Amino acid sequence: MVRHAVGRREDVARLAGVSARTVSNVVNGTVQVSPGTRERVLAAIEQLDYRPSEVGRMLRSGRSGMVALVVPDLDNPYFAELARKLGEEGRRHGYTLMIEQTAGVRERERELLARADTKAVFDGLLVSPLALTDGDLSRASRTQRPVVLLGEEPHPGFDHVQIDNSVAARDAVRHLLDTGRERVVAVGAQRSQASSSSLRLGGFEEAMAGAPRASADVAYVDSFTRRAGAEATRRILRGRTLPDALFCFSDLLALGALRALHDAGVSVPEQVAVVGFDDIEDGRYSTPSLTTVSPDKAAVAGYAMAALVRRIGGDDGEPRGILAPHRLVVRESSGGEP
Missing domain, CATH: 3.40.50.2300 (Response regulator)
Known part of the structure; x- marks a missing residue:
């Protein structure tokens, strides 16, 4: 087949034996066109290498796609x-x-x-x-x-x-309590009262309220980053009592916590269990791999x-x-x- 120079809509219409409007209907799919007519138009488009103007389509439809x-x-x-x-x-x-x-x-x-x-x-x-x-x-x-x-x-x-951040946080903390953890610290509270932090803190507090024998504490951070998680965990480790679980409000905080625990010679999960939030891919390949809340x-x-x-x-x-x-x-x- 001989390929012509890039054609115009009118050229396609002439070759297919239809109107220019019919060509537009086939290209845009806005009006039903008979199968035979559609095949002729598509064959002409292929032969002439016709490429509709995206700018023109935007102007006609009022949309950019x-x-x-x-x-x-x-x-x-x-x-x-x-x-x-x-x-x-x-x-x-x-x-x-x-x-x-x-x-x-x-x-x-x-x-x-x-x-x-x-x-x-x-x-x-x-x-x-x-x-x-x-x-x-x-x-x-x-x-x-x-x-x-x-x-x-x-x-x-x-x-x-x-997602329901409060319920998700409650699920994570109840998992820690169900595995026998009794001294749980929430890592991720923010003094700015950011909504995600506040909701996850609320879920943490609700779960801990249902476990009167367990002790709860909160570590504040300025951001949901690896650095912030590591710094918060180092502050926790300088405290009088070593917690046996950390619930981190993001996986990045949890990854920072894992690093700080490793550097301090604290074994995970034998001494301290760690749970994150977000289910990012990095957590699947950390050592140990990270338990986490997975939003769909x-x-x-x-x-x-x-x-x-x-x-x-x-x-x-x-x-x-x-x-x-x-x-x-x-x-x-x-x-x-x-």
Whole structure:
């Protein structure tokens, strides 16, 4: 077959013996076209190497085919893994995912959220806020573009996808108590009252309240990082009594704790059990492997993208709160099987 130069829509229509509008209907899938006509148009497209203008399609539909994901930090493996799942879900719905990082800075989060009020290049946003206030979200709830919230900051103006952080934390601590641990320290409380930290602390306290013979303590951190976990654990080890379990509010905190315990010659889990939260891939390969709360990232991504696509498609129903499942994955750091 002789291949012509890249053709125009009119050239395809002439070769296929149809109108230019029929060519558009075949390309965009907006109108049902008979199988025979569709085959002729596709053959002409192949022969002429016709490539529809994406810019033109955007102008006609008012959509770009792109959605934005706003997260604090892709250096955190949890957000990196969630972004990958969201990208897969986006492609399944025909969307390309753009990613913006905020470092948890309120001004940056507000700036990105404000873009939804403008003629932004994306059709909607998935936002995992750390610093936005209720007032910030209230102003943004009147946006012309759809926004779905991820994480622990619900707002009545938006669809919102999260796991039950309090119940998940309670499950993790009850696991430690059920294995005979009696001196449990929560590593991850934050004086800023960040929602994820507060909710996980609430679950910790609820579980410990059901075990009157056990003792509870709290180690504060300034961030959910390996460094913060190691520093908090070193402070704990300088105390009078060695705890027999650490419940860390993130896997990164737990990995830092494992390092500090190793450096101090404390064996895990024989002397101190460690449980994390997030089920990042690093925890599966740490030594010992890390017991952790595993949010269903695939479910979070699926629910969030489906909600955003519904809004982009014109759904103006009441905002929905969607609860994704979680499970406890027991590994070596709390005495599970290798």
